[in-house]
Amino acid sequence: MTASVVLKTVNKIYAAKAKNPIYAVRDFSIEIAPGEIVALLGSSGCGKTSTLRMIAGFEEVTKGSIAIGGREIHMLPPARRGVAMAFEGYSLYPPLTLRQNIAFALKSERLGSAETDRRVEEVAKLLELTKHLDRYPATVSAGQQQRASLGRALVRKADLYLLDEPMGQLEPQLRAILRGRLKRYLREHGLTAILVTHDQTEANALADRIAVMEGGVLQQFASPAELKEKPANLYVGTFIGEPPMNVYRVEPQIADGRVSLRAGETELFGYDAARMQDAVVGLLARQSSVVVGVRPADVAVSPANGRGGATAKIVSNQWIGDQSHLESAFGDGVIVATLDGRFAGSSGETLSVSVPPEKLHIFAEDGPALAHGRHLAGEP
Amino acid sequence: MQHMSTGERLLRGVLITLALIFFLFPIFWILLMSFQTNADILRIPPSLFFTPTLDNYVALITGELKTASGVLKLAFMQNLFNSFILSTASVALSLVLAVPAAYAFARYKFRFSEDIAFTLLSFKFAPPLLVLLPLTIYFQQIGLANTYIGLIWVYQLITLPLILWIVRGYFEDISPDIEHAYRIAGHSWAKMFFRISIPLARPGIAAAALLSFIFAWNNFVFALVLASADKQPVTVGALAFVTASGIQYGQIAAAVVISIAPTLALALFAQRYLVEGLSLGAVKG
Numbered sequence: 138m139t140a141s142v143v144l145k146t147v148n149k150i151y152a153a154k155a156k157n158p159i160y161a162v163r164d165f166s167i168e169i170a171p172g173e174i175v176a177l178l179g180s181s182g183c184g185k186t187s188t189l190r191m192i193a194g195f196e197e198v199t200k201g202s203i204a205i206g207g208r209e210i211h212m213l214p215p216a217r218r219g220v221a222m223a224f225e226g227y228s229l230y231p232p233l234t235l236r237q238n239i240a241f242a243l244k245s246e247r248l249g250s251a252e253t254d255r256r257v258e259e260v261a262k263l264l265e266l267t268k269h270l271d272r273y274p275a276t277v278s279a280g281q282q283q284r285a286s287l288g289r290a291l292v293r294k295a296d297l298y299l300l301d302e303p304m305g306q307l308e309p310q311l312r313a314i315l316r317g318r319l320k321r322y323l324r325e326h327g328l329t330a331i332l333v334t335h336d337q338t339e340a341n342a343l344a345d346r347i348a349v350m351e352g353g354v355l356q357q358f359a360s361p362a363e364l365k366e367k368p369a370n371l372y373v374g375t376f377i378g379e380p381p382m383n384v385y386r387v388e389p390q391i392a393d394g395r396v397s398l399r400a401g402e403t404e405l406f407g408y409d410a411a412r413m414q415d416a417v418v419g420l421l422a423r424q425s426s427v428v429v430g431v432r433p434a435d436v437a438v439s440p441a442n443g444r445g446g447a448t449a450k451i452v453s454n455q456w457i458g459d460q461s462h463l464e465s466a467f468g469d470g471v472i473v474a475t476l477d478g479r480f481a482g483s484s485g486e487t488l489s490v491s492v493p494p495e496k497l498h499i500f501a502e503d504g505p506a507l508a509h510g511r512h513l514a515g516e517p
Numbered sequence: 518m519q520h521m522s523t524g525e526r527l528l529r530g531v532l533i534t535l536a537l538i539f540f541l542f543p544i545f546w547i548l549l550m551s552f553q554t555n556a557d558i559l560r561i562p563p564s565l566f567f568t569p570t571l572d573n574y575v576a577l578i579t580g581e582l583k584t585a586s587g588v589l590k591l592a593f594m595q596n597l598f599n600s601f602i603l604s605t606a607s608v609a610l611s612l613v614l615a616v617p618a619a620y621a622f623a624r625y626k627f628r629f630s631e632d633i634a635f636t637l638l639s640f641k642f643a644p645p646l647l648v649l650l651p652l653t654i655y656f657q658q659i660g661l662a663n664t665y666i667g668l669i670w671v672y673q674l675i676t677l678p679l680i681l682w683i684v685r686g687y688f689e690d691i692s693p694d695i696e697h698a699y700r701i702a703g704h705s706w707a708k709m710f711f712r713i714s715i716p717l718a719r720p721g722i723a724a725a726a727l728l729s730f731i732f733a734w735n736n737f738v739f740a741l742v743l744a745s746a747d748k749q750p751v752t753v754g755a756l757a758f759v760t761a762s763g764i765q766y767g768q769i770a771a772a773v774v775i776s777i778a779p780t781l782a783l784a785l786f787a788q789r790y791l792v793e794g795l796s797l798g799a800v801k802g
Contacts, residue, residue, distance in 0.1 A: 221702075222701050228694035
C-alpha cells in the first residue's frame with residue numbers, strides 16, 4: 138500500500154512559449170522513502186502547491202518526471218495515479234452530508250456498505266467528527282469541513298497521501314491534538330505522505346524530512362533538526378526558527394590570536410582564536426566580508442561592563458508565558474534574544490551580549506552556508 | 518425587514534398595487550376578450566359585463582373560422598405544434614452544444630477563448646434583419662428554407678449564446694477542487710463532468726434553458742421570413758387573424774391565451790425549482 142516517491146528535475150513553467158515564461162517550480166528533485174512523511178514548506182507563491190498539484194495530476198509537468206512506487210505517473214490522469222488528497226479549500230460536495238462525502242471517496246473501491254461504514258467511522262473518530270457526520274458542509278464550521286476533507290483523503294487506500302494545508306483552519310488546541318493523531322495514524326499504517334504547509338511548527342511536528350522551497354527552487358531537503366542546526370543557506374537559516382535568526386554583515390579581522398567580527402568600527406563579536414576551530418578561522422581569514430547568523434536562543438546576556446561581549450541597549454522586553462523575548466539595539470541594528478524564565482530589565486538599560494563561537498552560523502554574502510559552529514558547511 | 522411607519526406601509530401598498538395593475542391588466546383584459554364575440558369587444562363604451570362564449574376557442578381548435586365573408590381555414594393548432602417543436606428542439610440542441618462549451622470557457626484558458634465567447638454573445642445584439650436576407654438566399658439554395666432543421670439552426674442564434682453565458686457563470690462558481698477531489702478518487706473526466714459538474718450547475722442550466730425557451734417561443738422575425746404556413750409558430754400564425762373581413766380580436770385573444778399558457782406554466786414551475794436549487798446552496802463550494 139505504501140510506496141516510494143521520486144521527483145526528478147520537475148519543472149512547472151507557465152506561459153512557456155511566451156516572452157516572459159513564469160517558473161513556478163524549477164528543477165525540483167527529491168526522493169521519498171516508503172512510509173516517510175515529507176513536508177513542503179515555504180512562503181506563499183514558493184511553488185509548494187504547484188508541486189503538489191503536479192503530483193496529483195491537476196497541473197501538467199512541463200519538464201521532468203514523477204514516479205510513485207517505481208511507476209512513472211506524471212502522464213497519467215489523476216484517477217490512475219493511486220494518490221489521495223486533502224484540499225486546502227475543503228472542496229466538499231455540497232449536496233452530501235459529511236458522512237456521504239467521506240464515503241463517496243470509497244465509491245470506486247466498490248466495498249460493501251458495512252466495510253464503508255466501518256472505515257468512515259474510523260476516520261471520523263480519529264478526526265473528532267463523529268458527532269457531525271450527518272450534517273451538510275454548509276452547516277458546519279470551516280474547521281469541521283477541513284477535517285471532513287482530510288477524512289475523505291485518509292479513508293482511501295492509496296500509495297501516496299497529499300495533504301494541502303490540512304490543518305490551517307483548526308483551532309490551536311485541536312490542531313495540536315490532531316497533529317499527534319494524524320502522525321500516529323500515518324505511522325501505524327505505514328503511509329507515505331506529502332504535506333504542504335507554511336507553518337513550520339506543523340512541518341516540524343509531522344514530517345520526517347522537510348523540503349524548504351523559495352522562488353520555485355528547493356533550498357534544502359533535510360530533517361527538522363538538520364534544518365535548524367545546519368541551514369544550507371541564508372534563506373533557510375532565516376526562514377526556519379521563531380523568532381527568526383539574527384543576521385549581521387561583518388568583516389572578519391584576525392590579529393594577535395584574536396578573531397574580531399566587525400561592522401564598520403564596531404566589534405559585534407570577538408573571540409580568542411584558540412577557542413575556534415582552525416578550519417573556521419582559516420575560512421574567515423579568506424573572506425573580506427561574511428554574514429553571521431545567530432539564533433535568538435543562543436544569545437547570552439549579562440550585565441553591562443562585564444568582560445567580553447558587545448554592549449546593547451534594551452528596546453523591548455516581552456514576557457510570553459514561558460520565556461522572555463528581549464530586543465536590544467546592537468551595532469547598527471538589533472539583536473533578539475530568547476531567555477528562559479522571566480528577565481528583569483527594562484527599555485533603555487544597557488547589557489552585554491555574546492554568542493559562543495560554536496553557535497555562530499557563517500554564510501557567504503550571496504547566501505550559501507560556509508560554516509556552522511565548529512564545522513565547515515558540508516562536513517558531517 | 519426594516520421597521521416602517523404606517524404612512525410608508527400605505528405608500529408601499531399603493532405603489533405595488535399600481536404596478537400590479539399596470540402589468541396584469543392587459544393580460545386580464547385579453548383573457549376577458551377571449552370569451553367575447555367581436556361585437557362585444559368592439560362596442561363603445563367597453564364593458565366588463567357580457568355573455569361569455571367559447572366560440573373563439575372552438576374556432577382555433579377545429580381550425581375553422583366563420584366570418585362574414587365565409588369560412589376560413591386556420592392552422593392555429595399546427596402553429597402551436599410548430600412552436601413546441603421549434604422551441605423545444607432549439608433549446609435541446611443548444612443545451613447539448615452550449616453546456617460543454619460553457620464548461621470549456623469557464624475552466625480552460627485557451628488562445629482566443631475570450632474572443633470566441635464574445636463573438637457568440639455578439640449574435641445576441643446584432644439586429645436579426647442584418648443576417649436574414651443573406652440567410653434566406655443561402656437556405657433556399659441548400660434546401661433548408663421552410664424546414665424544421667433550418668429554423669432550429671437559425672434559432673441557435675437566440676438560444677445558444679444565452680445558455681452559454683449563463684451556464685458559464687455557474688461553472689465558474691464551482692470550485693475546481695470539488696471536481697479534482699472526485700477525479701482523484703478514481704473517476705474519469707467524463708464521469709466527473711456528468712456526475713459532479715452538471716448537477717452542481719443544474720439551477721443555472723435550468724434557468725438558462727427556461728429563458729432561452731421563452732425567447733425562442735416568442736421569436737417572430739426569423740420564422741416570418743424563413744417559414745411558410747405549415748412550419749410557422751404561433752407568433753407568426755397569429756397574423757392569419759387579420760382577415761379580409763376585419764381583424765378577429767376574439768380569436769387573437771384566445772390564441773394569445775393558449776400560446777402564453779405553456780411558457781407561463783413553465784416559468785411558474787421552474788421558478789419554484791430554481792429557488793429550491795439555490796437555497797440548498799448547491800453552487801458555492
